[in-house]
Amino acid sequence: QMQFVESGGGLVQPGGSLRLSCVASGLSLDYYAVGWFRQAPGKEREPISCISSSGTNTEYADSVKGRFTISRDGAKNTVYLQMNNLKPEDTAVYYCAAVFGHCAGYHTNDNWGQGTQVTVSS
Numbered sequence: 499q500m501q502f503v504e505s506g507g508g509l510v511q512p513g514g515s516l517r518l519s520c521v522a523s524g525l526s527l528d529y530y531a532v533g534w535f536r537q538a539p540g541k542e543r544e545p546i547s548c549i550s551s552s553g554t555n556t557e558y559a560d561s562v563k564g565r566f567t568i569s570r571d572g573a574k575n576t577v578y579l580q581m582n583n584l585k586p587e588d589t590a591v592y593y594c595a596a597v598f599g600h601c602a603g604y605h606t607n608d609n610w611g612q613g614t615q616v617t618v619s620s
Contacts, residue, residue, distance in 0.1 A: 500525040500609060502594050507614030510584055518579040518614060520594030527551075527570070531597040532577040533604050534568060536590035536616075543593070547579060548601035557601045561587070584618045591615050 506518040520532065533548040547568040548557040556568050567580040577594055591613040595606040 500596060502609075502611040504592060504594055504611055504614040507592060507616045509617045509619065511620050512585055512618055514584050514618070515580070515582045516584065516616060518581065518592055518594075518616075520577040520579075522575050522577075522596075525596075526572075527575050527577065527596070528572050531601050532568075532570065533595055533597040533601065533606065534577075534579045535593045535595065535604070536588075537593070537613075538590040541590075545604040548597055548604060549577060550601060555601065581616070584616075586618045586620075588616060588618050 501523045503521045504518060506516060508516060510516055529551055531548055531550050533545055535543050535545050537543040546559045546562050547566055549568045549570055553570050558566060565583045570577045593610050593613040598605045
C-alpha cells in the first residue's frame with residue numbers, strides 16, 4: 499500500500515522559508531500526479547499545489563501562488579514544496595497525496611499520512 503511521509507515543517511518567522519519533503523513508499527510516484535494539502539485547526543483540508551506525473555505542469559492555489567514552488571525527484575520518489583515568504587496564515591499541518599485523473603479536482607484516495615506541522619509566528 500502506498501504510504502507517504504511528510505517532513506521539513508517547523509517554526510519559522512513571517513517572511514521565512516521552509517522546504518517540505520514528501521517521500522512515498524510502496525509504489526512509485528512516477529505514475530501519479532502529487533498534491534500538497536494543508537489543514538489549519540477548525541478548517542477543512544485544502545489543496546494548495548499539485549504537480550503532474552511528468553513534472554511538467556504545476557498548479558497552485560491563489561493563496562500560495564508566487565510564494566510556493568512544487569517539484570519532484572523521480573529517482574528519490576520524492577515531491578518537494580519550497581515555501582518562501584511565509585505568512586501566519588500558512589500555519590497548518592501539511593500533507594501530500596497521490597492525485598488521480600490529473601491535478602484538476604485534486605482527487606485522492608484519502609490515504610493521509612501524519613503530515614508535518616508548519617507554524618509561522620513572530
